[in-house]
Amino acid sequence: MIEAVKSPDSDALAAAKRAQAEAANPMQSSWVEANAGSGKTKVLIDRVARLLLPRNGQPGARPDSILCITYTKAAANEMLSRLYARLGKWAVATDQQLRESLSELEGRPQSSYTEEDFLEARRLFARALETPGGLRIETIHALCARILRRFPLEAGIAPGFKAIEEDEANALWRGVLQAGLEDLPILKPDEMQGLVDATGGLGLNAAVDALKFKRHELSHFYRNESSEKEWIERIRSAADASTDLRSEFLASAMESEFPSDPVRAVLDDLKAIADPGKADIKLRDALTDVLQSGDPVQKYALYMSAIAGAKADFPAGSNPYTSKASALTADLFSRNLKSGAPEGREITRMKAVQTGLKAIDLRDRSVALMKIGLPIITAYTREKAQRGALDFDDLI
Numbered sequence: 001m002i003e004a005v006k007s008p009d010s011d012a013l014a015a016a017k018r019a020q021a022e023a024a025n026p027m028q029s030s031w032v033e034a035n036a037g038s039g040k041t042k043v044l045i046d047r048v049a050r051l052l053l054p055r056n057g058q059p060g061a062r063p064d065s066i067l068c069i070t071y072t073k074a075a076a077n078e079m080l081s082r083l084y085a086r087l088g089k090w091a092v093a094t095d096q097q098l099r100e101s102l103s104e105l106e107g108r109p110q111s112s113y114t115e116e117d118f119l120e121a122r123r124l125f126a127r128a129l130e131t132p133g134g135l136r137i138e139t140i141h142a143l144c145a146r147i148l149r150r151f152p153l154e155a156g157i158a159p160g161f162k163a164i165e166e167d168e169a170n171a172l173w174r175g176v177l178q179a180g181l182e183d184l185p186i187l188k189p190d191e192m193q194g195l196v197d198a199t200g201g202l203g204l205n206a207a208v209d210a211l212k213f214k215r216h217e218l219s220h221f222y223r224n225e226s227s228e229k230e231w232i233e234r235i236r237s238a239a240d241a242s243t244d245l246r247s248e249f250l251a252s253a254m255e256s257e258f259p260s261d262p263v264r265a266v267l268d269d270l271k272a273i274a275d276p277g278k279a280d281i282k283l284r285d286a287l288t289d290v291l292q293s294g295d296p297v298q299k300y301a302l303y304m305s306a307i308a309g310a311k312a313d314f315p316a317g318s319n320p321y322t323s324k325a326s327a328l329t330a331d332l333f334s335r336n337l338k339s340g341a342p343e344g345r346e347i348t349r350m351k352a353v354q355t356g357l358k359a360i361d362l363r364d365r366s367v368a369l370m371k372i373g374l375p376i377i378t379a380y381t382r383e384k385a386q387r388g389a390l391d392f393d394d395l396i
Contacts, residue, residue: 021107026051026061041075044068045083046105048135052087052124053106054117063128068137080137087125098122144395162389169391173212173380177205180376191368198365204372211373215380216393222374235366241359247296249360253353254296254303259346262332263287269326277322282306283333304354307333307347314351 020039023030024046034040048068051061070076090098098118103110128135138146145163152159164172181204184192192204199207211218222231242249270276270284286306293299309315316337321329334344384390 020046023047024050024105026055041079041082044079045086048083049086049124050106052128053102054120060120060124063131063135064133066136067143068135069140069143070137071139073139076137076139076142080135083135083137084125084128087128090121091125093122141392141395145390148390148395157390158385158388160388162387163395164384164387164389164391166392172383173209176380176383177208177376180372180379181205181208184372188368188372191371194364194368195372198361207369208373208376211369211377212380213393215377218370218374219377219381222370231370232367235370236363239359239363239366241363242356244360246357246360246364249356250300251296253350253356254299257349258299259332260291262328263346264291266326266329266332267291269329270321273324275324277324279320279322280325283320283325283329300353304350307335307350308354309335312354314347 016039020043022028023032023043026047030047032040032043048066051066052063053060068076068079070079090101093101095115095118098121099110099113102108102113102117102121141163148155148157148161149159152161184204195207196204221234236243244252267284267287270280270287273280276284283306286302290299290302290306293302304312307314307320309318309320314335316335319325319330319336320333330341330344332344332346334341335347337343384394
């Protein structure tokens with residue numbers, strides 16, 4: 001026979017037991033945060049058991065007045081099994097066994113327990129079994145479903161609804177998603193291409209699939225706007241984006257707002273350096289290509305590669321040129337703030353351009369996701385309504 005393994009006595013173990021006992025005290029509210037396997041379930045079971053036992057001369061709580069909420073069915077079943085096991089042991093325990101168990105649970109001296117205390121403890125198992133519905137240890141979804149079944153009209157749902165499991169809900173969503181994506185190349189080619197580019201290797205399904213978990217908020221958002229134009233404007237405002245198209249914004253930044261003459265002057269200065277460093281040569285060649293380019297997209301990419309660093313993050317600890325460069329070069333492209341020199345005018349401007357482009361991309365992708373995703377969300381809601389079904393998110 002293998003004996004149970006017990007932790008050796010130590011100050012740490014004693015402190016842990018005191019903390020567990022304090023958290024299980026039903027006379028105070030407790031918030032427990034602890035690692036897996038540290039005894040959180042034990043604390044909950046101890047707390048329920050102490051609620052059921054008489055306290056301070058008053059009878060214990062009725063079993064049907066206690067509600068325990070968990071996230072998973074497995075956790076609910078585990079708690080219920082362990083609690084019934086404890087109450088079952090009390091029902092058949094000797095007086096001495098009960099005295100030791102109750103004393104350890106409540107922190108009272110063993111001598112303080114009476115025959116009446118033992119009798120009450122032994123009754124708890126039968127009382128719990130005889131309670132209609134038993135001890136209420138359930139998931140949050142089960143609690144929501146129970147309330148909704150009592151008040152369906154007040155909740156605005158069909159009486160006798162069916163709560164579908166996660167697997168069934170996922171299968172229904174995948175069917176609606178697949179049907180909704182089939183016609184996108186014809187109905188919404190631009191939005192589809194924009195999202196495909198944004199998601200990279202994850203694919204369009206991943207972007208739209210993420211909407212499933214925010215569908216209630218998105219539906220509420222959509223219902224509160226009177227027109228597509230209004231909700232598009234709300235998205236633009238939230239993204240703090242320009243009203244321009246991306247191509248228009250980029251054209252302005254790299255054409256009408258681009259300081260061609262100062263950049264040419266910097267290029268002339270770089271060419272005049274007798275023994276240029278690697279950074280000077282790289283900047284000189286890049287600016288040559290920038291000035292020759294007539295495409296704003298290409299021009300932006302070349303310019304950023306020249307002045308924004310390898311990660312396009314404008315590293316503040318270095319400059320894109322050496323100390324041999326002219327003061328005009330520093331005036332435009334100074335990046336090394338550690339030197340005490342002010343930031344170059346073009347560095348400041350292009351940081352704002354980069355931020356503006358990110359906001360426009362966020363705006364456009366969000367609008368595309370809404371245009372593609374909202375019909376799918378609507379179709380999913382309709383399919384559930386036809387089945388009289390609610391999924392876990394609906395219940396909450």
